[in-house]
Amino acid sequence: MAAGATYVSIASQTLSSAASTITFSSIPATYTDLIIVQQGTAVTTAAAMQMELNSDTTAGNYSCTFMYGDGTSAASGRYTGDKMVGRNYIQQQNNIIQIMNYSNATTYKTTLSRSNAAGNLVGTIVSLWRNTAAITNVRLFVGAGNFDTGTTFSLYGIAAA
Amino acid sequence: MATANTFVQIGSTVTVGSGGAANISFSSIPATYTDLVLIISGRSDYAATISRAKMQINAITTNYSNTMAYGDGSSVSSTTNTDYITYIYSVGSTATASTFSNSNIYIPNYAGSNYKSVSVDSVTENNATAAYAVIEAGLLSNTAAISSLTITDANSGNFVQYSTASLYGILKY
Numbered sequence: 001m002a003a004g005a006t007y008v009s010i011a012s013q014t015l016s017s018a019a020s021t022i023t024f025s026s027i028p029a030t031y032t033d034l035i036i037v038q039q040g041t042a043v044t045t046a047a048a049m050q051m052e053l054n055s056d057t058t059a060g061n062y063s064c065t066f067m068y069g070d071g072t073s074a075a076s077g078r079y080t081g082d083k084m085v086g087r088n089y090i091q092q093q094n095n096i097i098q099i100m101n102y103s104n105a106t107t108y109k110t111t112l113s114r115s116n117a118a119g120n121l122v123g124t125i126v127s128l129w130r131n132t133a134a135i136t137n138v139r140l141f142v143g144a145g146n147f148d149t150g151t152t153f154s155l156y157g158i159a160a161a
Numbered sequence: 162m163a164t165a166n167t168f169v170q171i172g173s174t175v176t177v178g179s180g181g182a183a184n185i186s187f188s189s190i191p192a193t194y195t196d197l198v199l200i201i202s203g204r205s206d207y208a209a210t211i212s213r214a215k216m217q218i219n220a221i222t223t224n225y226s227n228t229m230a231y232g233d234g235s236s237v238s239s240t241t242n243t244d245y246i247t248y249i250y251s252v253g254s255t256a257t258a259s260t261f262s263n264s265n266i267y268i269p270n271y272a273g274s275n276y277k278s279v280s281v282d283s284v285t286e287n288n289a290t291a292a293y294a295v296i297e298a299g300l301l302s303n304t305a306a307i308s309s310l311t312i313t314d315a316n317s318g319n320f321v322q323y324s325t326a327s328l329y330g331i332l333k334y
Contacts, residue, residue: 071239
């Protein structure tokens with residue numbers, strides 16, 4: 001039996017000018033998981049990269065637990081009311097975000113992220129959005145500074161075989 | 162809406178033969194894709210429970226940096242190095258027999274004109290002490306497109322028989 005497409009490019013964006021936010025909208029419910037790959041640099045200021053789902057701006061619906069190393073020590077912590085899924089550094093870096101079971105309408109949504117900025121920080125973050133709605137819209141943003149020109153964002157869908 | 166599969170194996174899986182191998186290489190990597198994923202199952206003949214390999218890009222020997230965090234079952238630590246873009250952990254010859262490490266190396270925009278950043282996850286569980294779980298961020302401050310990858314045991318050991326490495330390309334529209 002021929003295998004179906006299981007790792008599919010849904011959309012991608014390359015910034016032609018610096019921006020503090022990008023959005024993937026009208027995400028189809030066709031897949032089981034989503035993966036977002038961001039690569040690039042920040043303008044002047046490093047900051048947390050945050051994510052809002054389905055335009056839900058209520059901070060109280062989000063929480064995260066993280067572990068990181070900065071080259072000297074490693075630590076872990078957690079935030080309530082926080083939308084962090086990565087970091088945006090001035091140095092070239094990448095963030096890889098996996099959103100599991102995004103299209104079900106029964107469970108809260110869990111996200112697993114890896115943030116990679118050699119020379120600054122390496123980390124992993126698990127995030128929770130306490131809402132059962134299927135995800136159709138993802139907004140990534142920084143609270144300070146911008147994503148610089150040339151930063152890329154790719155959205156992939158993983159389909160069950 | 163695009164529907165084609167974009168996770169494609171490049172070449173064939175490298176499986177180390179009975180004589181072992183000092184390194185594993187992928188050359189002539191096409192610029193057809195946007196991201197690369199390298200999956201390694203590795204074990205070294207280095208006489209320790211843990212070994213590690215270094216990844217070199219395009220035979221470049223300078224301008225690397227790396228930050229890693231790792232846990233060994235009792236504590237977590239973090240360190241940096243500038244030798245290679247990443248260390249890929251593997252189990253050594255004194256680890257539990259038949260155990261192999263797993264490593265996943267993700268390289269976004271490998272064919273672009275940007276500096277090359279990588280994301281690495283390595284685990285060496287062997288149902289004994291001295292197992293590592295490692296996350297790494299690597300950077301090559303060089304804008305050349307990546308056309309070759311070479312993984313060499315950092316302790317001058319060899320990858321043992323049945324170690325494998327597979328390279329995949331991810332294509333976006």
